[in-house]
Amino acid sequence: MNVLFVTSELFPYVKTGGLGDVMAALPRAMRALGADVRVLLPAYPALREAVDLQGEAAAFPELMGGGPARILRADAPGLPLYLLDQPTFFDRPGNPYGHPGDLARRFAALAWAAAHLGRAGDAEGWRPDVLHGHDWPAGLVPAYVAYGDGPRPATVMTIHNIAFQGRFPASLLGGLGLPRHAFTPEGVEFHGDIGFLKAGLRLADRLSTVSPTYAREIQQANGHGLEGLLTHRNGSLRGILNGVDRVIWNPATDHHLVSRYDLKHPSRRAPNRPDFQRRMGLQEDPGAPLFVAVSRLDPLKGLDLVLDNVDYLVTRGAQLAVIGTGDFHAEGAFRQAAQRHPGQVAVFIGYDEALAHRAFAAADVVLVPSRQEPCGLTQLYAQAYGALPLVRRTGGLADTVVGMSPETLANDTATGFQFEAANGWALGEAINRALALFQDPATWRQVQRRGMAAEFGWEAPARAYLDLYATIPSKGY
Ligand code: ADP
Ligand code: GLC
Numbered sequence: 001m002n003v004l005f006v007t008s009e010l011f012p013y014v015k016t017g018g019l020g021d022v023m024a025a026l027p028r029a030m031r032a033l034g035a036d037v038r039v040l041l042p043a044y045p046a047l048r049e050a051v052d053l054q055g056e057a058a059a060f061p062e063l064m065g066g067g068p069a070r071i072l073r074a075d076a077p078g079l080p081l082y083l084l085d086q087p088t089f090f091d092r093p094g095n096p097y098g099h100p101g102d103l104a105r106r107f108a109a110l111a112w113a114a115a116h117l118g119r120a121g122d123a124e125g126w127r128p129d130v131l132h133g134h135d136w137p138a139g140l141v142p143a144y145v146a147y148g149d150g151p152r153p154a155t156v157m158t159i160h161n162i163a164f165q166g167r168f169p170a171s172l173l174g175g176l177g178l179p180r181h182a183f184t185p186e187g188v189e190f191h192g193d194i195g196f197l198k199a200g201l202r203l204a205d206r207l208s209t210v211s212p213t214y215a216r217e218i219q220q221a222n223g224h225g226l227e228g229l230l231t232h233r234n235g236s237l238r239g240i241l242n243g244v245d246r247v248i249w250n251p252a253t254d255h256h257l258v259s260r261y262d263l264k265h266p267s268r269r270a271p272n273r274p275d276f277q278r279r280m281g282l283q284e285d286p287g288a289p290l291f292v293a294v295s296r297l298d299p300l301k302g303l304d305l306v307l308d309n310v311d312y313l314v315t316r317g318a319q320l321a322v323i324g325t326g327d328f329h330a331e332g333a334f335r336q337a338a339q340r341h342p343g344q345v346a347v348f349i350g351y352d353e354a355l356a357h358r359a360f361a362a363a364d365v366v367l368v369p370s371r372q373e374p375c376g377l378t379q380l381y382a383q384a385y386g387a388l389p390l391v392r393r394t395g396g397l398a399d400t401v402v403g404m405s406p407e408t409l410a411n412d413t414a415t416g417f418q419f420e421a422a423n424g425w426a427l428g429e430a431i432n433r434a435l436a437l438f439q440d441p442a443t444w445r446q447v448q449r450r451g452m453a454a455e456f457g458w459e460a461p462a463r464a465y466l467d468l469y470a471t472i473p474s475k476g477y
Helices: 019-030 044-048 100-120 143-147 196-203 212-217 226-234 271-282 305-316 328-342 351-364 378-382 397-398 406-410 424-438 441-453 460-471
Strands: 002-006 034-043 052-060 069-076 079-085 130-134 156-159 167-169 193-195 206-209 237-239 291-296 319-326 345-349 365-368 389-393 417-419
Touching: 002 019, 002 100, 019 034, 019 079, 019 460, 034 100, 044 069, 044 079, 052 100, 069 100, 079 100, 100 130, 100 143, 100 196, 130 143, 143 156, 143 196, 156 196, 156 460, 167 196, 193 196, 196 226, 196 441, 206 212, 206 460, 212 237, 212 397, 271 319, 271 351, 291 305, 291 328, 291 351, 305 328, 305 345, 305 424, 319 328, 319 351, 328 345, 351 378, 365 378, 378 389, 378 397, 378 441, 389 397, 389 424, 389 441, 406 417, 406 441, 417 424, 424 441
Parallel strands: 002 034, 002 130, 034 079, 130 156, 156 206, 206 237, 291 319, 291 365, 319 345, 365 389, 389 417
Antiparallel strands: 052 069, 069 079, 167 193
8 A cells, every 4th residue: 555644844854843753653664564655745955965865756847836846756764755845935944834924835835746646646656545644734635636636545634733723814725726616614714714724624534633532622622613523524533642763762772861771770760860960950969859841832731830830849859851942931931940940940942852862861750731732742752761751631641641549559550640620730739749759769660660661652553544544445546
């Protein structure tokens, strides 16, 4: 089976969050099961320079008002790629979602290129049976398939985060090469605008999102206006949990760490802590419980609940390190907290992959207090690295962390801490539970071991995606 993933991010070349990690791991896991999965994404300069270019798969004199465009075949290690090379749109440094002036046309171009490969195949005759779009940047893929001519590959849309929908003014319709009759509630129209994600969710053959709990939540309260559509399409929607890429996230082989360790050698974890404290400007206090958050600073991530607890954590003798970037006010508030408590609270504003690895290897507790969380990866990385995740019970966090309780301790299933209400007090109460367990090192190690032993591999999710494709009636190939 031939599958083309369509995405805006791919680790290690372009990543703003978990989407990049998933796009690197999932296609490789599906290839290991025998599916010919390839990935289409924009030819960002950093990407084009890093991969092996193989030649031209297609060329267009003009695409979406952005001038000439080509699709290049390229190879990343173990993963065939197609790169949409359109300098006007993609030869820019910085965040892939910046430059709002042509954001809609840019990702429409990507979706159109995907539909073209689905219809015509590449120069060597490779043609996808399934076009699988990820998040709003790929939302128009099913639309270009539905409103185009010729052979129609099956289409699948995966929601990694429904809060980002790609909504644009209706006046852009003509510029996106969509017919007028596409602008209906059964097509791309969404409350008078063009909705990229909405179009994908309306028109794709199958839908998925990245955890079973989030699949339920987005049909109820967390669907950001798409609850009704998703309830309507309930029979086509699956929740498939993300996994951990053990090549990248493995404390036994991680070269970002000063000391590598595994379940059999847990004491080798210890040197990572003073190394991280030094790098962050925290006191090298071996006894202080170390709380860490690695996160985009976005209101839905709930880091304001952590801000509410900064002084409390310090009063209780704990340390806090935050690695994140995003919301300007949150950045300022964390900087101020660090100034108020030098040596006890430290913040790194920015994006630093190596520092994130070191944080998970040093932390006692990784905080993930999200208001909404489709899956979440940092609570999985925390477990793999022997830190205890403390999470709000929502979305994928509810599905991947077993909260500590007398029962889960007794049957040895606990892997972390959960809390329910999205407020600072509820987080504070969970912090208290973590601090109490910290006084009981034997039980702490039990929970830590259970987390490190958790599987969270990519093989089971990869099979689940292949099973989802298999439910699509044949399109007549
Ligand atoms: P989301 O995709 O919503 O941001 P996830 O938990 O799925 O949330 O994925 C976040 C990914 O981004 C993880 O790989 C995490 O380590 C990484 N990350 C987030 N912020 C930073 C940062 N400031 N520096 C380095 N890595 C970060
Ligand atoms: C999104 C979600 C996150 C998920 C990631 C990968 O960015 O916010 O919860 O883990 O995608 O699927």
